[in-house]
Amino acid sequence: xxxCHMILRAGIALGSITAAHDVVADATILNVxxxxxxxxxxxxxxxxxxxxxxxxxxxxxxxxxxxxxxxQALSVVNGLEADVVTMNQAPDIDILASRANxxxxxxxxxxxxxxxxxxxxxxxxxxxxxxxxxxxxxDLARPGIQVIVPNPKTSGNGRYTYLAAWGYALTKNxxxxxxxxxxxxxxxxxxxxxxxxxxxxTTTFTQxxxxxxxATFENEAILIEREVGADKFDIxxxxxxxxxxxxxxxxxxxxxxxxxRKQAEAYLRFLFSPPGQDIIARHHFxxxxxxxxxxxxxxxxxxxxxxxxxxxxxxxxxxxxHFADDGILDQIMVRR
Amino acid sequence: xxxxxxxxxxPGNPDTRYEASAATxxxxxxxxxxxxxxxxxxxxxxxxxxxxxxxxxxxxxVDVYLAALTDPDALSAIRLTLLTAAIAVxxxxxxxxxxxxxxxxxxxxxxHLLITFIDLPFSVSPxxxxxxxxxxxxxxxxxxxxxxxxxxxxxxxxxxxxxATVFVTFPFVARELIPLMQAQGREEEEAAxxxxxxxWRTFWNVTLPxxxxxxxxxxxxxxxxxxxxxxxxxxxxxxxxxxxxxMPLHVEILYNEYNFAAAFAVxxxxxxxxxxxxxxxxxxxxxxxxNASAQSQKGQxx
Numbered sequence: 001x002x003x004c005h006m007i008l009r010a011g012i013a014l015g016s017i018t019a020a021h022d023v024v025a026d027a028t029i030l031n032v033x034x035x036x037x038x039x040x041x042x043x044x045x046x047x048x049x050x051x052x053x054x055x056x057x058x059x060x061x062x063x064x065x066x067x068x069x070x071x072q073a074l075s076v077v078n079g080l081e082a083d084v085v086t087m088n089q090a091p092d093i094d095i096l097a098s099r100a101n102x103x104x105x106x107x108x109x110x111x112x113x114x115x116x117x118x119x120x121x122x123x124x125x126x127x128x129x130x131x132x133x134x135x136x137x138x139d140l141a142r143p144g145i146q147v148i149v150p151n152p153k154t155s156g157n158g159r160y161t162y163l164a165a166w167g168y169a170l171t172k173n174x175x176x177x178x179x180x181x182x183x184x185x186x187x188x189x190x191x192x193x194x195x196x197x198x199x200x201x202t203t204t205f206t207q208x209x210x211x212x213x214x215a216t217f218e219n220e221a222i223l224i225e226r227e228v229g230a231d232k233f234d235i236x237x238x239x240x241x242x243x244x245x246x247x248x249x250x251x252x253x254x255x256x257x258x259x260x261r262k263q264a265e266a267y268l269r270f271l272f273s274p275p276g277q278d279i280i281a282r283h284h285f286x287x288x289x290x291x292x293x294x295x296x297x298x299x300x301x302x303x304x305x306x307x308x309x310x311x312x313x314x315x316x317x318x319x320x321x322h323f324a325d326d327g328i329l330d331q332i333m334v335r336r
Numbered sequence: 337x338x339x340x341x342x343x344x345x346x347p348g349n350p351d352t353r354y355e356a357s358a359a360t361x362x363x364x365x366x367x368x369x370x371x372x373x374x375x376x377x378x379x380x381x382x383x384x385x386x387x388x389x390x391x392x393x394x395x396x397x398v399d400v401y402l403a404a405l406t407d408p409d410a411l412s413a414i415r416l417t418l419l420t421a422a423i424a425v426x427x428x429x430x431x432x433x434x435x436x437x438x439x440x441x442x443x444x445x446x447x448h449l450l451i452t453f454i455d456l457p458f459s460v461s462p463x464x465x466x467x468x469x470x471x472x473x474x475x476x477x478x479x480x481x482x483x484x485x486x487x488x489x490x491x492x493x494x495x496x497x498x499x500a501t502v503f504v505t506f507p508f509v510a511r512e513l514i515p516l517m518q519a520q521g522r523e524e525e526e527a528a529x530x531x532x533x534x535x536w537r538t539f540w541n542v543t544l545p546x547x548x549x550x551x552x553x554x555x556x557x558x559x560x561x562x563x564x565x566x567x568x569x570x571x572x573x574x575x576x577x578x579x580x581x582x583m584p585l586h587v588e589i590l591y592n593e594y595n596f597a598a599a600f601a602v603x604x605x606x607x608x609x610x611x612x613x614x615x616x617x618x619x620x621x622x623x624x625x626x627n628a629s630a631q632s633q634k635g636q637x638x
Contacts, residue, residue: 030576032574035592038592038593039593063576063577063578063579064576064577065574065575065576065577066575066589067575075492075574077475077476078470078474078475078476078477078480078491078492079473079474079475079476079480079484079491079492080491080492080574081489099476100476199592203592227594228594
């Protein structure tokens with residue numbers, strides 16, 4: 001039958017297209033990462049692959065997966081076989097230990113600086129010329145200002161902005177939680193849309209033209225200025241902000257099963273090495289290495305920062321009080 | 337479905353008679369208004385976005401366009417999309433024929449329940465479809481520990497993507513065939529059986545020729561959806577570049593990387609698939625109508 005023949009031929013043609021390819025490599029590792037680190041690892045990976053090749057002669061392939069930090073963590077819990085995770089907040093690695101026992105609870109002691117190779121901070125991106133005169137956190141809570149922030153529930157980026165505002169209010173009001181809560185409520189009342197991730201918020205602000213100010217990571221703000229146009233936006237550094245440290249971990253259960261511990265650990269160590277730190281700094285993340293930081297200091301205006309640990313009592317406390325179901329964040333959002 | 341029934345309508349239908357007589361004709365302005373509404377709606381919501389996709393894709397020149405499509409990650413996304421469709425469509429083809437056959441040619445209890453279940457993927461959100469598979473096959477799911485122990489990867493790998501695609505494209509072929517086969521009845525198959533044809537022979541020589549255009553139509557719709565599915569696949573994919581990204585997911589990634597030209601280039605491939613689908617669909621409707629009129633002429637001659 002001609003008709004059936006035709007279908008059969010089409011099937012064979014499709015099969016030959018799809019079967020053609022297989023990547024040959026001595027070893028592969030998968031790095032599951034957060035949303036706005038794509039550009040960084042696009043440069044880190046080839047650099048490490050080259051170094052690993054000269055050191056061991058092994059051809060390594062590094063696969064990448066990106067998405068909202070907490071969503072990615074949940075994928076790993078559900079079985080996404082990540083050899084390493086590179087997130088933007090510690091709770092997203094803690095969950096791998098607590099929910100699925102994939103990493104050991106002391107993961108933050110395995111690498112220097114609590115296993116965080118770089119930091120960034122929350123800053124403001126405003127329309128060119130700063131028409132609304134936004135200079136500090138209290139300007140974001142002013143009536144009539146539209147603030148774009150990703151959802152703190154699903155995005156590490158949004159979470160840091162929330163905590164930065166909270167920490168700011170604590171310093172201004174002699175540590176009063178009630179005053180901080182009042183301030184953050186006012187700020188979030190000014191948020192017209194809550195995007196799921198950092199990139200979504202960027203698109204809302206830059207492409208859809210919504211909002212007077214985008215609160216986001218410093219590296220993201222610099223990237224927007226460069227990619228979308230320095231003639232459209234200005235970056236404003238508030239006098240005080242939060243230190244957002246990006247944690248990394250080897251996923252013990254996966255590397256032991258796949259026999260990739262050696263490669264995975266070397267890969268993460270590379271992030272802390274001078275060449276790795278140099279690439280990090282070029283992507284506008286603040287490197288830990290003092291010499292590298294000095295080299296790029298011109299790109300990192302001095303800003304006073306506090307950590308979650310110092311100012312807010314650590315991630316476990318913050319997670320329980322603010323971000324758990326019916327926590328302070330939920331209460332603020334309902335009131336909104 | 338609607339296309340086929342109108343195409344099958346016999347010549348000399350009442351529509352033309354209705355238009356020809358001044359007594360039954362609509363007032364010209366009514367006709368123009370209705371036509372205007374539907375055309376402007378079509379232009380605004382369908383044509384404009386389609387043109388925009390190609391415009392954005394080619395805005396930075398043909399070189400950028402071609403570079404975006406030949407990028408290794410884009411090629412692997414295209415390959416995975418084709419592979420997924422190449423598995424999901426034949427599966428649903430076999431299932432669709434079997435289900436339509438069972439429903440229209442046999443009588444059994446629970447027939448209506450089966451019809452209802454076939455429609456389930458249409459009524460369930462694709463995201464739920466993806467989550468179902470995560471709950472069943474994910475590391476924390478029902479079969480997760482067993483799969484892990486036997487080193488079988490389903491979720492966040494190609495099998496999961498194929499499963500999710502099969503789920504969402506499940507009804508297309510069956511839904512297309514059931515009304516067609518119901519309308520055709522069982523007489524021809526019964527005649528073939530009485531004349532001594534085996535089951536297979538009856539299927540190949542009697543049933544298949546009767547349903548082939550409807551079947552092809554269903555396969556094309558099924559294929560279009562299989563290649564374009566986003567929601568369900570997004571949940572089970574794991575988004576590993578070059579490994580588990582399908583074309584729709586790749587478009588999203590590129591868009592999120594400010595790589596608008598490349599995002600629209602890959603999107604234009606999907607749009608072209610839609611256009612090809614439309615052309616083939618029109619061709620099939622035309623062939624089916626031709627067939628129908630030839631058959632009715634044959635009937636009149638006899």
